[in-house]
Amino acid sequence: MKANELDILIIPGYTGADGHHWQTRWESRLSTARRVEQAEWSKPVREDWVKRVVQAAEQAEKPIVLVAHSLGVPTALHALPHIRHKVKGAFLVAPPDVANPDIRPKHLMTFGPYPRERLPFPSVVIASRTDDFCDFAVAEELAKDWGSLFLDAGEAGHINSKSGHGPWPEGLMVFAQFLGKL
Structure with missing residues (x-):
């Protein structure tokens, strides 16, 4: 499918996505994208x-x-029982480990546990080996449970503007390929 044939819901995590964040940039570039405001x-x-x-x-x-x-991932997954009939795919980046009590801020745990059943539509999970909010092996296990394509972002921190992922052109290319396969 093409982006203009879809409604693209941008679901940021904790504190939202600042003006330099890749989600904000994608929202301005993709005509059918809109942010879910909290x-x-x-x-x-x-x-x-x-x-x-x-x-x-x-x-x-x-x-x-x-x-x-980030925190948008468990938010989206917990919304699925109400919206799954409308969802064609999910692009899930840097899911936090909502079961780890050592990860701060503590409120991450209130978004757990994750649903672990296979998602009923195509999905991609992208995770970093140096994300302070989720161990790489946990992200890989989540992707496996959800039946998602799992992509290794390398040592990319939390894949946000703070870690240098403002425009994130590599992510946009992967997203375009993902849409093309829907």
């Missing part, structure tokens, strides 16, 4: 965040592709 970016509440994804999906007029980063 009332409290720095005080995430699972039920509220999930509700916002469901509301955004209900407003979609085309099939949906989810583009989630």
